[in-house]
Amino acid sequence: MGTQGNPGAPQWFDIPYPASAYTFPREALLHRVRFDNDYMHLELTDGRIVSVPLWWIPTLHNAEPKEREKYEISRDRKMIVWDPDKCSINDEVRIDDYLVPRSSG
Secondary structure, three states: OOOOOOOOOOOOOOOOOOHHHOOOOOOOOEEEEEEOOOEEEEEEOOOOEEEEEHHHOHHHHOOOHHHHOOEEEOOOOOEEEEOOOOOOOOEEEEHHHHOOOOOOO
């Protein structure tokens, strides 16, 4: 499809795949968590990787790297938990908080 007769009209392109060929995630579930010096990388069961800057989470940003690794993934696979009885961090991170925009208010 083109716009040869009307140069100001939008140009349309053929789409080679139907919408049914694409993958749209239905749910975000944690598979694995890894850390580097600047980010917490959330690997999800559907193949996505979400990287969250550590400075967004002060308890993790200010913790020793070894302490960050002492997390547990909740049974529903939607939360990362640091138990203060097992490490120096007392915090929970919900993956939905980093996937869905929040209103400021």
